[in-house]
Amino acid sequence: MKKVEIFDPAMCCSTGVCGPSVDPELTRVASAVYSLEKKGYDxxxxxxxxxxxxxxxxxTVNSVLHEKGPDALPVVLVDEQVVKVGTYPTNEELAEWLGVKAEELTEKPKVRLSLNIKKQ
Structure with missing residues (x-):
């Protein structure tokens, strides 16, 4: 199984999905990574x-930072090889690298809720 690592720039929280104005790209990446992790992907x-x-x-990341500076982030590695610098991977790229369907990365989590209501 392939290993994907995303090296993010400095952000206010671990996903960047916080604060008053959230970047939709960070939301997409956080959602895709969450979906992949839940399915057991590395x-x-x-x-x-x-x-x-x-x-x-x-x-490899250290070399990119020394050569291009922090503006090169994010840096994406697949099996320890740089595959993307300066932008996040698309869902299609993640799907291709990991052998899944891109649609799987945009699925909303299914939550089952059961209520036990007692009449009084």
Whole structure:
């Protein structure tokens, strides 16, 4: 199984989906990653603010940052190889890399709710 790692720029929270104005692209990526993780795929996100040691220890990402600076983020690796710099992967790219259908990354979670109402 392939491993996808997304190295995010510094953000206010782990997904970037917070604050008064949320970037729809970050919402899409967070949703796709969540869907993939729930299905058992090896997809990880690292954020510069929260995981600086991961950025320093990952030579390929470290090289991109030294060469292009922090504006190169996000950096996306598939099996430790740089596949994308400066933009997030599309759902189609994630699907292709992991061998799933792109539609699976946009499915809304199905929540079952049961109520036990007692008459009084």
């Amino acid at each position: 997809v990880k996100r690292y954020q510069l603010t929260n995981d600086p040691e991961k950025f320093a220890k990952t030579q």
